[in-house]
Amino acid sequence: MLAEGVNGLVGHSALIIGLAASVFGAMALATATLLRDQRLVRVVQGYGWVALVGAVGAAVAMERALITRDWSVGYVQKVGSYDTPALFNFTALWSALEGSILLWLLLLAMYLAIVLRRYRERLTDPLVSWAVVTMFAVTAFFFFLSLGPTDAFRQGVVPANFDTCCSGPNPLLQNHVLVLFHPPILYLGYVGFTVPFAFAIGALVTGRVGEGWLLETRRWALFAWGFLTVGIVLGSWWSYEVLGWGGAWAWDPVENAALMPWLMATAFLHSVMVQERRGMLRIWNVSLVIITFFLTIFGTFMTRSGVVQSVHAFGEDVELARLFTGFMVAILVVSFGFVFYRLPLLRSRNELDSWLSREAAFLVNNWVLLFSALFVLFATMFPTLSEAVTGERLTVGPPFFNKWMLPIGLILLFLTGYGPLLAWRKSTLSNFRDQFLVPTASALVVGGAV
Numbered sequence: 001m002l003a004e005g006v007n008g009l010v011g012h013s014a015l016i017i018g019l020a021a022s023v024f025g026a027m028a029l030a031t032a033t034l035l036r037d038q039r040l041v042r043v044v045q046g047y048g049w050v051a052l053v054g055a056v057g058a059a060v061a062m063e064r065a066l067i068t069r070d071w072s073v074g075y076v077q078k079v080g081s082y083d084t085p086a087l088f089n090f091t092a093l094w095s096a097l098e099g100s101i102l103l104w105l106l107l108l109a110m111y112l113a114i115v116l117r118r119y120r121e122r123l124t125d126p127l128v129s130w131a132v133v134t135m136f137a138v139t140a141f142f143f144f145l146s147l148g149p150t151d152a153f154r155q156g157v158v159p160a161n162f163d164t165c166c167s168g169p170n171p172l173l174q175n176h177v178l179v180l181f182h183p184p185i186l187y188l189g190y191v192g193f194t195v196p197f198a199f200a201i202g203a204l205v206t207g208r209v210g211e212g213w214l215l216e217t218r219r220w221a222l223f224a225w226g227f228l229t230v231g232i233v234l235g236s237w238w239s240y241e242v243l244g245w246g247g248a249w250a251w252d253p254v255e256n257a258a259l260m261p262w263l264m265a266t267a268f269l270h271s272v273m274v275q276e277r278r279g280m281l282r283i284w285n286v287s288l289v290i291i292t293f294f295l296t297i298f299g300t301f302m303t304r305s306g307v308v309q310s311v312h313a314f315g316e317d318v319e320l321a322r323l324f325t326g327f328m329v330a331i332l333v334v335s336f337g338f339v340f341y342r343l344p345l346l347r348s349r350n351e352l353d354s355w356l357s358r359e360a361a362f363l364v365n366n367w368v369l370l371f372s373a374l375f376v377l378f379a380t381m382f383p384t385l386s387e388a389v390t391g392e393r394l395t396v397g398p399p400f401f402n403k404w405m406l407p408i409g410l411i412l413l414f415l416t417g418y419g420p421l422l423a424w425r426k427s428t429l430s431n432f433r434d435q436f437l438v439p440t441a442s443a444l445v446v447g448g449a450v
Helices: 006-035 038-043 045-067 074-079 086-094 097-118 126-147 176-180 182-192 194-206 212-243 253-278 282-305 318-341 358-390 398-421 429-449
Strands: none
Touching (some): 006 045, 045 097, 045 126, 086 097, 086 176, 097 182, 126 212, 176 182, 182 253, 182 282, 194 318, 253 282, 282 318, 358 398, 398 429
16 A cells, blocks of 8 residues: 555545534534524535535545655546546546545535525524524535545555556546536535535424525525536537437436436426416425435436446445445435425325316426436336346347337427417416417418427
8 A cells, every 4th residue: 555645635534524513513503503503603614615615625636646746646547647638537536436436526516505505694593593403414424424435535556567557547538528617516416416406405304494495595406407407508519429329318227317307397387387376286395305305316326336237337346335325215204205295294285176277287297307307217216126036137229218218298289389378277268269279270281390
């Protein structure tokens, strides 16, 4: 083993400080909220900034190790080389398992600091304080990962020849679109869904499950959804340009991992309008937020645990798979435990007046999007499930996905045009005539011309 250098020492120290700040921040804020100690609540903001400093310090130490070719760091030996161009040497931070978790942690700490800054005057509000406690807890988990199974600063073994031992990042990853934009933008979307999830937990803990918490989450969800959308598009561009698939989408497991939370977030952004206007779909909305966040973690689990085979995957790590499994179980048990506990409060204020209404169209839209996500999840995991049950790994290819998802996509396309033309509560014959006459006539004319 090589002696731990300055970069490794700084990186480990920063991660330890960040982990301590996250744990103590969560404990202090939870205690202050339960005891209604406003003075202690105001002190907690400092823990968030310390956690951010820890994450930034670790990322800077790793970048310095990559740029200076610090071979004492095992991750540098894994993704670095003397021949790697400066740009790709810099972006090698997120080109493998350990660095990708470090990038996730950095963005998560940034979101935590922004939330603390944004709501600094409202930390005494229990809904906000429990949301921040949740974010501290999630941040602590990723700090723990970065110090444990995904330790990017682990000391490296002395190679026989430094000139030949290290080949640098995967050649497929040395592409300007991928390394500069795709992972950071995609992760901004992934990690961003932690904020809506945290506020949903805050609403469930405090019992304030009406429409108020939606005002805190809608913009955050839209922000994360936007980055996830752009990240998926850039990933499709990279697939088309670099992999030579002859198309921009091949239903690869890691592509599907990004698509599933996108589908659920899309459903939430539609149905949230129904709750704001009619006080309906409360259970739907809080469940969609929970499932969206869960799927971001599940997608990370799929990519980094080795349970699926993909050109994008980071390899196999059994210990990491166990930790992610435990974390996902905790998310589901705690979140839906609170949902069941708050079911009396989650009842809708109004009932569905008619199936010929905009809220009914949004509800059907939710069903279709939920089915799409569950179908993609099942089909993606089918090879792994078949291997576990029968001992034989049965593959599911693009033709299977296309056969089922094409009609589902057409239904969603129809609802995109149909739903916004319907009236709230109930559509009348005059509404149908006024709203659908011109679009239907135009469709017939264009269709006939084609």
